[in-house]
Amino acid sequence: MQGKGKSGTQLPGTTTLLVAILMTLILLLLTTGSNYLLEASFGFFARQLPLTPIGLLNNRTSEEASRLVPTVGAEYSKEDADSGRHINWLRMPPIFNYTQRYLDLIAQNGSKPCHDVATAEVQLFGLPKPEEADTYIKFKCGKIHSLTLVAFDALGRKRCAGGDYFEIDISGANWKSRAPVLDLQDGSYNILLQMHPAFAGIYRFRIVLGFSNYHGLHRRPERWFRNVTVLDMHLQFVQEEESKDSITRLPNLTQCSSEDFRLDGWIGRWVRTKYNASCSVDQMGRFRCLDSNARCTEPWCQGPIGALESNGWVYSAHCAFRIFTDHDAWKCLNRKWIFFWGDSNHVDSVRNFLNFVLGFENITEVPRRFDTTYYRPGDPSQYVRITSMFNGHSNASLNHEGLFSLHDEAFREQVAAFFKGKPVPDAIILNSGLHDGVYWKHLHQFAEEGAGKAVQFWASLLDGIQGKRPRVVYRTTITTAAWARGAPFNPQKMEIFNNILVEKFREANLLWGVVDGFDLTYPWHFDNNCSDGVHYGKPPAASRWYGQWGHQYFVDLMLVHILMHALCVS
Numbered sequence: 001m002q003g004k005g006k007s008g009t010q011l012p013g014t015t016t017l018l019v020a021i022l023m024t025l026i027l028l029l030l031t032t033g034s035n036y037l038l039e040a041s042f043g044f045f046a047r048q049l050p051l052t053p054i055g056l057l058n059n060r061t062s063e064e065a066s067r068l069v070p071t072v073g074a075e076y077s078k079e080d081a082d083s084g085r086h087i088n089w090l091r092m093p094p095i096f097n098y099t100q101r102y103l104d105l106i107a108q109n110g111s112k113p114c115h116d117v118a119t120a121e122v123q124l125f126g127l128p129k130p131e132e133a134d135t136y137i138k139f140k141c142g143k144i145h146s147l148t149l150v151a152f153d154a155l156g157r158k159r160c161a162g163g164d165y166f167e168i169d170i171s172g173a174n175w176k177s178r179a180p181v182l183d184l185q186d187g188s189y190n191i192l193l194q195m196h197p198a199f200a201g202i203y204r205f206r207i208v209l210g211f212s213n214y215h216g217l218h219r220r221p222e223r224w225f226r227n228v229t230v231l232d233m234h235l236q237f238v239q240e241e242e243s244k245d246s247i248t249r250l251p252n253l254t255q256c257s258s259e260d261f262r263l264d265g266w267i268g269r270w271v272r273t274k275y276n277a278s279c280s281v282d283q284m285g286r287f288r289c290l291d292s293n294a295r296c297t298e299p300w301c302q303g304p305i306g307a308l309e310s311n312g313w314v315y316s317a318h319c320a321f322r323i324f325t326d327h328d329a330w331k332c333l334n335r336k337w338i339f340f341w342g343d344s345n346h347v348d349s350v351r352n353f354l355n356f357v358l359g360f361e362n363i364t365e366v367p368r369r370f371d372t373t374y375y376r377p378g379d380p381s382q383y384v385r386i387t388s389m390f391n392g393h394s395n396a397s398l399n400h401e402g403l404f405s406l407h408d409e410a411f412r413e414q415v416a417a418f419f420k421g422k423p424v425p426d427a428i429i430l431n432s433g434l435h436d437g438v439y440w441k442h443l444h445q446f447a448e449e450g451a452g453k454a455v456q457f458w459a460s461l462l463d464g465i466q467g468k469r470p471r472v473v474y475r476t477t478i479t480t481a482a483w484a485r486g487a488p489f490n491p492q493k494m495e496i497f498n499n500i501l502v503e504k505f506r507e508a509n510l511l512w513g514v515v516d517g518f519d520l521t522y523p524w525h526f527d528n529n530c531s532d533g534v535h536y537g538k539p540p541a542a543s544r545w546y547g548q549w550g551h552q553y554f555v556d557l558m559l560v561h562i563l564m565h566a567l568c569v570s
Helices: 015-031 034-038 041-048 062-068 078-083 098-108 258-262 326-333 344-357 402-407 409-419 434-439 443-463 482-486 491-507 517-524 554-568
Strands: 121-125 137-140 145-152 165-171 175-177 181-183 188-193 201-211 228-238 269-272 313-316 336-342 369-376 379-390 427-430 471-475 513-515
Touching: 098 443, 098 491, 121 201, 121 228, 165 188, 165 491, 175 517, 201 491, 258 513, 269 517, 313 554, 326 336, 326 379, 326 554, 336 344, 344 379, 344 554, 379 409, 402 409, 402 434, 402 443, 409 443, 434 443, 434 491, 443 491, 471 491, 471 554, 491 517, 513 554, 517 554
Parallel strands: 137 228, 336 379, 336 427, 427 471, 471 513
Antiparallel strands: 121 145, 145 188, 165 175, 165 201, 175 269, 181 188, 201 228, 269 313, 369 379
16 A cells, blocks of 8 residues: 655555554553653654645535535634624634643544644635636635635545644734634634734735644654645735625724733734834844834824834734833832743843833843842832742753743742742733743643643742732743744644643633733744744844844833733723
């Protein structure tokens, strides 16, 4: 039995090899737990299968298409998606019992023949039929549009299982966002699109296959990284005619309230309404493109847009965020104590917070762990205490332990010491993920020994506090960029790790709110323009950066202002 992909590489097909594979599977099932298959059987089959080029199939008949495309999930029905009725801002449909669902999916992986078959081709269904004179496929602004991507093997057969990780980019001169992808676990994936009428225009629509078959969850996934562009085209989003009775009108974004931070997963966008075409990096490595008095264009944000040093780019989600002046920041944080616990992106954010928001321009770096009181420049009567505890390793000089760092008694005691007696921090910003991606062998181990024990640790600290408890914000891990998209902390793994941690903290009733750093960074993760791969907040520098001069740091500045908003909203 032989199968041939487009590359011309034949699959091993002798009877002896088939028997050997079968015996190996039986041995694995008898001698290991089901979760170990993520490390063992996945790797075995991946080595047997060729990585065939990805192509777009265009020869399906309408009858075949109707059989292959599943119905759209209840969260966004076909009627709602196309009718224009009851349209709101696009949100990520919730997945209930997320942790158990994904543990079950990984345990089941390998139980069907198509689990071990790589995606070779894809078909995209649901694109509107273009008119004869149209240059681009057109979508109406405002409405939520549902497309379906179907995966096929090298023989043209629809795959029967999910686990492929597709990265989707919608980008133009003044809008960048991701599109939610819903894995239907049958070889098909729903893609949801929405564009605000104010940004009607032509956009690049790109779909990249990062990993097949949950291979991004391997402890060492590099050899399974596909990084294949399966679709790269331009779409046109058009406004509806004003005279139409059924015109879609999205509700205006309002400034984020405390309730808005209770949404665990965000679907936002970066927009630009102001732009300086002649701006370039200055001698300090900074991009001071807009006038310092330039204000946000509502409803996309409120405050001085120039403070982001983004040349007009600003992020919003299901609500809009405030850009703080130093006066407003000090008014909020005066005599407060903020406790950070997380990876080196926290370190960058704390430094940028001090430099760009609180006015400490002479602070060029901060250590991974410190506890310092900062007095306002020019007014020492105002101060803020900041404690930062790096959790990438129990030894602050090392890396790649993540939540396992809490197994070290000395580190636990070092953290716990800040919560014994009075006072205690007013707010806690938690994060973990990048170092976990390297340390934990498989998902079950991360969920139980990592996330589970971390929640127990923080519950023990917070439950022991007498009086008012701190405001606890979980900042999800960034979307790793460029080369890191295929690393042990790749986006597929980090997205799942994020959701598991948030769910477990929620179940323990520990969180006040969530700031979704994953969605915030996602539109900028395809290259190194804003990131070295694992950081988005490296300090400005007029130096060579991945083939260019200077680098963008505004993504982390936006994150800093969102964290400020979360800390200061009443």
